[in-house]
Amino acid sequence: MNLKFVAVLLFLVVVLGVMFIYLKPIYRFREGLCDSSEGRSGDGHLFRSPDLHLVATNGLKYPQPSITHGRTDVVSVTPWLAPVVWEGTFYPVLLDSIYQKRNITVAATVFAVGKYIRFLKDFLETAEQHFFVGFKVKVYVFTDQPNEVPKVKMAAGRELVVRSVPNSKRWQDISARRMEIIQTLIEEMLKNDVDYIFCLDVDSKFHSRWGTESLGELVAVIHPGYYKDDRSKFPYERRPASRAYVAPGEGDFYYCGGAFGGVLAEVHQLAQTCRKNFEDDAKEGIEAAWQEESHLNRYMWLNKPSKVLSPEYLWQDFKARNSEVRVIRFSGVIKNYNEIRPN
Ligand SMILES: CC(=O)N[C@H]1[C@@H](OP(=O)(O)OP(=O)(O)OC[C@H]2O[C@@H](n3ccc(=O)[nH]c3=O)[C@H](O)[C@@H]2O)O[C@H](CO)[C@H](O)[C@@H]1O
Ligand SMILES: [Mn+2]
Known part of the structure; x- marks a missing residue:
C-alpha cells in the first residue's frame, strides 16, 4: 500500500x-x-440535574392551586425548604404527567435473608398494586434463597431481578450490610438506565399509592415512632466515640432505616458514607444503637434531604392511625422478633 x-x-x-x-x-x-x-x-x-426543570403537559387540567388554603394540621416544608410530602399537598395526575414525559426508571432494593423470605410475596404483590404504577420499575431482591423467591406476575415495564447474598449469624449484620450491597449495585447501575432508587425493608406492605410525589435528589422518610417527640427522645447514637454520634440539641427529625432513596449519585454517597462509618466503628469495637439507621440519621443531619416523606410512607401496623395520617401508603407488618431473627 x-x-x-x-x-x-x-x-x-x-x-x-x-x-x-x-x-x-x-x-x-x-x-x-x-x-x-x-x-x-x-x-x-x-x-441536567435529574430532578429539576419540571415540564408540564400542555392541556392538562387540574384544580387551581392555592397558597393560602391547604393543610393546616401538618407542616409541609422543612426549615431548609424541602417539601414534606403529606396526602393533600400534591396532585398525583400532574406529577405523573411530568415524570411520564421523562420516561424515568425507578429501582427498588429489598433484602429477604433467612426467615425474612416469608415477607417477600406480600411485599412484591402489593408493590405491583401501589408502587410507581404505570412506570418502569426494577425490583432488586437480595436473598440467600433465590429458589424460594415467589413468582409474582409483574406488569409490562416492570422487572424482578434476583441476586444471591450470604446469610449471617446476626440480624444486625444482615441489616447493616445492605449499605455495602446498595453501594455496589448503584456502581453497576450507573451504566444502565435507572434514574431513582428506593431502599426498602421487606417486612412491610404497600396499602396505597407510593409514586412520583416521592421523587427527589435525596429522600428520607420520617420514622412513625418519634415524629411528635422532642429531639432529646430520638434514639440517635449518643456515644461520641461512634461515627453515628448526634449531640444533644442536634438532629432535625428521626428518619427510618427501612425506607430512603433519591437519585443514584446521592444514594450512592449516602450508602458509601454509612458503610464506611459503620465499618470504621466496627474496627474500634463499636456498633451504633440502631446500626445503619443511626448512621443514616447522622448522614441526613449533615446532608439535608431535598424531600422528606411523612410517616404515611412508613407506618407500623401495630400503631393506631393518628388523625393527621390520612393515608397509610407503606407499613411494617407485625412480627415476632424472637421467631424470625437469627439471634
Ligand atoms: C421500619 C424501619 O425503619 N426499620 C429499621 C429498624 O428495625 P426493624 O425492626 O424494622 O429491622 P428488621 O428486622 O426489619 O431488619 C431490617 C431489614 O433487614 C433485612 N433482614 C433482617 C434480618 C434478617 O434476618 N433477614 C433480613 O432479610 C430485611 O429486609 C429487614 O426488613 O432498624 C433496623 C436497624 O438495624 C433497620 O434500620 C430497619 O430498616
Ligand atoms: Mn423492618
Missing part, C-alpha cells in the same frame, strides 16, 4: 477521533436541552 495513502488515512482517523471526543458532549448537551422542552428522554440527562 502506498505510504502517502496510509498517512492520509491515519490523519483522517485522528481528526475524526478528536471530533468525536469534542463534539459528542456538545451534541449530548443540546439533546439534553431539547429533551426538557420536548419531553424526550435520552443521554441528555447527564447534563
